[in-house]
Amino acid sequence: MFKHESIETNSGMLIVLTLVAISIGGLVEIVPLHYINETVEDVKDPVTGLDAVRPYTPLEQRGRDIYTREGCYLCHSQMIRPFRDEDLRYGHYSLAAESKYDHPFQWGSKRTGPDLARVGGKYSNEWQVQHLTAPRSVVPESIMPNYPWLQTTNLDMSDLRDRMVALKRVGVPYSLTTVEYEANVKKFGESVAKTLDINRAEDNLMAQARAGNYDGNPANVSEMDALVAYLQVLGTMVDFKKFDEDYFIQFR
């Protein structure tokens, strides 16, 4: 049916068949991962039985949007590999479960700057603000650009709801209905479930920004508030002290 010559002389068909041929390699490697039970670790708090990894709060999620907007991923990875040197420098290797609500994930493949998968809690908010505004004032040898506008730009919240609904469509368990909310209470506990409620997103965002005061300026909610809130939660959801290391090895 497909004669060699007829394919080679028909560029449209050649493109389609080339795509089919090269996607087989990818599909064979990727598709089975969706069916293999151990791909994403089941990480539940041993005491409460609640899911340890939760979706980002509205403020953190907006911070994450800014992280992608500014292209932080071009220089910073968020993936600690299971090697001794990375363990010693960055901390526990990343779990698949820790990025299961990331769309798109920020694993990255290039480290011009350090890995950020466990940067949360490592530095104070004041340091983060100072460092993002003028990196060389705290790390003289740094080549990171300055991001002074984060502190002076108010966070755009107009499309907060749409953003969360979009994430919900690709599988992040933000809740719209009472049934979904109740399911989240069971899965994450009440205090977390509240932060995942799309109907209360704006209030939640304001409350977290006010309580955290990440950028040191309580008067407004800036992009800096959002970005620092996001950075401070990175890699902190799973408390590895509560698990035997063996538990995570069993998933591989």
Added chain:
Amino acid sequence: MANPVKDPLTGAETTGHVWDETLQEFNNPLPRWWLWTFYGTILFTITYWTMYPSWPIGKTYLKGMFNDITYKTDAGEEKTTHWNMRALLAHDMQNGTEALKQQEYLAKVGAASYDQIAQDPDMSSFVRSYGVGMFGDNCAACHQSGGQGVVGQFPNLVDDDWLWGGDTAAMETTIRGGRLGFMPAYSKTFDDSQLNQVANYVLTLSGETPVDAAAAVEGQKIFQGETGGCYMCHTKEGKGMHAQGSANLTDKVWTIANLPAAETPEAKLDAVKAVIHNGVKRQMPVFGKEGRNLSDTEIKVLVAYLQQMSGGATAQ
């Protein structure tokens, strides 16, 4: 291939494809070495599939064999499993040559006193090399790689002035639990003249020349009285308290108001005024179990390293 197409000029076999009317391609056999390498790689995949995790089968996958890894769980139980990176890391952390050497030294330092570490050249040099990495990763971002800090933001660790105490126990507590340095803003408490008086007095405490000596006298009353209440943290003499993290105002070390950069007495006064007016809020993160989860031994290495860095036992 019943009728191989031949090139009329050379008589060699071609693929039979024709482009642009006359352009054709010889169908020469592949070089032998290339062909056998190719077959070799196919054979290699079979070995590879057998030994390492490979083909998916339903909800699981081929785990590999002849290649098991033995490691110890945190509970101390010995386990053997198919080859995977996580088990390999656990095995490496427990049995690798460097890892064992490091553990041996960490155990030695963990069991020794600070005096013993300082006196033992072997442990001292371990602290220096292991500590520089730990300091670089955890501390240098704020306190800078030489420990000199940033005036106005992050305290200097190499001078002899310690806000929260410079003995080993206090340093351990600071690293383990973090610190919250706080001084209230006096913007609402003091009017302009009171602010001027207190700032002038604070300058005299460390031997600086006040801009207005008469104001300084008034400032002392506010400082030591209930209007300002400054003495509650800084003490009546202005020496500060380690328990509060309040600065010693009588020495020449300035951690927040940037006096070294101020050239005129007026500029110095303004720098002090700004601190009193705005207050101070500084936070050092938690590095112990509730935060970065550094082990007690690692904290000990850091403290010992800091002692070497800041002049050791002379630190008060």
